[in-house]
Amino acid sequence: LDKLAKELRTELKEVTGQRKVRAIRRLEVVEAFRQSGNNAAWMILDVVPVIPPELRPMVQLDGGRFATSDLNDLYRRVINRNNRLKRLLDLGAPDIIVRNEKRMLQEAVDALIDNGRRGRPVTGPGNRPLKSLSDMLKGKQGRFRQNLLGKRVDYSGRSVIVVGPSLKLHQCGLPKEMALELFKPFVMKKLVNAGHAHNIKSAKRMVERVRAEVWDVLEEVIKEHPVLLNRAPTLHRLGIQAFEPVLVEGRALKIHPLVCTAYNADFDGDQMAVHVPLSAEAQAEARLLMLSAHNILAPKDGRPVVTPTQDMVLGSFYLTMEKEGAQGEGKLFSSYHEALMAYDAGVLELQARIKVRVGGKMLDTTVGRMLFNEKLPPELRRNQLVDKKELGKIVAEAYRKFGTTKTAELLDSIKNLGFRFSTRAGITISISDIKVPEEKREILTETEKLVEQVETQYRRGLITADERYEKVISLWGKATDDVTKALLNTLDKFNPVYMMAISGARGNIQQIRQLAGMRG
Structure with missing residues (x-):
């Protein structure tokens, strides 16, 4: 290494351009080896670890064929090429053949560790690149993001949401069949304790056959048991809140209209997920910290997020x-x-x-x-x-x-x-509520005349292009404001469109202007 470092330093003084850049890079690596006390020979793999078979399974398909993990194919290539290289060396094969085999072995090991990193990726059937060890770990479908940071859980369900205007703020409507599945173990235990069933097995059978007494027991079970509702994407902590479930017919979750703002939910087909907190601590936290009635203020600015809309x-x-x-x-x-x-x-x-x-x-x-x-x-x-x-x-x-x-x-x-x-x-909108102000035509005609004057001034060279642009913009801006004013004077105080905009229920004056006044 010392000798190589010396050579590279000498080379640096003599060469220029691309060769100099390459020499600097090599010198950096060499110096790192010298200072850290590592041996360059340690960088060469002479043993390739093989991961346990459970992580690279083989399964038998219906037709007697086998489906296998890509890793097995990659390992197989390494083993085959390694054995062939051994044989060639024992036989004393020509140098060119041995060199070629060594190169292929190196490529096989590279593909195993990170397929497609250098050169063309190794492909399986149907020209699909094989998944290497790196691919198993990285990205959204990798081990970390898919299995460690997010998991599928039991005691959960999802369904479409509909509005539940008769619910209290801390309640949500849970479909009966979903509730029965979510709270199944609790219902079974209660059936045994209440003497409706002799053992867990018969209780399970009762639940599966949906006997009449099951519903009464379910009502009791869910009375003091909050559930968590989550709508993706969960962008702030109010994206998951706890509610007391109320059993409802049908297969849709019912949501209190006032919590829609926090979830950013609407009823055009949104879906939400339900989770059941199991332990006593989880239930207590859900009831005390996460209950929707306790989350009236938004965490970002402390203003109420639950306001009538x-x-x-x-x-x-x-x-x-x-x-x-x-x-x-x-x-x-x-x-x-x-x-x-x-x-x-x-x-x-x-x-x-x-x-x-x-x-x-x-x-x-x-x-x-x-x-x-x-x-x-x-x-x-x-x-x-x-x-x-x-x-x-x-x-x-x-x-x-x-x-x-x-x-x-x-x-x-x-x-x-x-x-x-x-x-x-009985507020409703019809085309007759969108009244066009009588002054509109006059305002537009007047503005068009003024714009024409500006154009004339520009053509005569009295104003620059920038000045013309500014003037035209301000003229039309004023026209827009005048039309809006005229529109507001035209509309009756009890006009449904006007009431909706002024009250803050939906829409605004600009939108009314575009409907009844002018666009642009």
């Missing part, structure tokens, strides 16, 4: 609106209950402005707002229009003041109220 927002918004000239406007009521009776009797509209005595003061409000406030604790009540933003504030405030349990109850009551009144409102 879509229909619920629309219902609450409709409920707390005021309507000019509604039936019963300006009437006085001595109490909330009297106003409610008038509403039930049909002499008072939901959005009519009325005066009601509350706590010795006269309050200007509407029946709708009183119905909404009835669901809130006294500290959170507000006499105003409630949109999505306001609902978010209510939830955040409730969480700060009352904690988890009370907030979960509040969310459920807002959900029920929102659904009820968005249904009662």
Whole structure:
């Protein structure tokens, strides 16, 4: 090595270009050997370890043929070539033949360790490259990622999700047949303990034949047993949450509408996985740390992630609106209950402005707002229009003041109220709701004239191309804003499309502008 290092140093002084680069590389390796005290001869394999047969199995197929692991083929090539080389050396074969055999042996060993690393990969039947030792370990299908970091587990299932509007925040609907399979051992033990079956074997038979008493036992088993629901991709910790299962008919999982945001789930065919926590510790953690009712705030910024959306927002918004000239406007009521009776009797509209005595003061409000406030604790009540933003504030405030349990109850009551009144409102969209503002034509004609003037100035050389570009952009930007303003003035406050956008339930003003005003 010392001699080689000396030679390489001499060579470095004399050569240039590509040869110099190669010499530097070789010198690096040589120096590494010298300084580490390793012997270069140790780098040559004289023994190839063979992995245990369980890791490279052979299985007999139906036709009496055998299917084998690729590694066996690669090992076989090494053995054959090695034996042939031995024979040739014993026979004293010509140098050229021995050299060729040595090269082939080296290639066989290379292919075993990492097929396709140098030269063409060794292929099996159907021109498929064989899987070497490296291929078994690396990549997504390798040992690490496939079998060590992620495993298939028992006590799990998956199904399509559908909405469960009648569920409580901490509940999920679990299909009966799935629940029976997931909780099978628990049900069997309970059947034996309750005396329905003499031993585990007969209990198993009862479960498999789905006898009537099995369902009652299943109900008892799942009562105190949370399950975990996961939706892939799990991008933050709220992608897996715990729920108390409720048995449902059908084969779909039912999900509470308020947890969809956390899972980023919708009901267009999404699937979710169910897991059963088995040990007492796992169940306790699921119930105390992972229950959906305990995960109201998002971990990223501490804002509530469980806030009413879509229909619920629309219902609450409709409920707390005021309507000019509604039936019963300006009437006085001595109490909330009297106003409610008038509403039930049909002499008072939901959005009519009325005066009601509350706590010795006269309050200007509407029946709708009183119905909404009835669901809130006294500290959170507000006499105003409630949109999505306001609902978010209510939830955040409730969480700060009352904690988890009370907030979960509040969310459920807002959900029920929102659904009820968005249904009662009968809000729906038709083509006639998309009203084109009358001023639109005029605004566009005016803008086109101004753009033409800019073009003329450019052609005369009064402005540069960049200035023309800037001016045209700003003119059309102003036209867009003017059309949007005209559109908002045209739309009625109770226009369904407008209500959806303004309340934050769905869509925005820009989208309405593209429908009724102008695109671009």
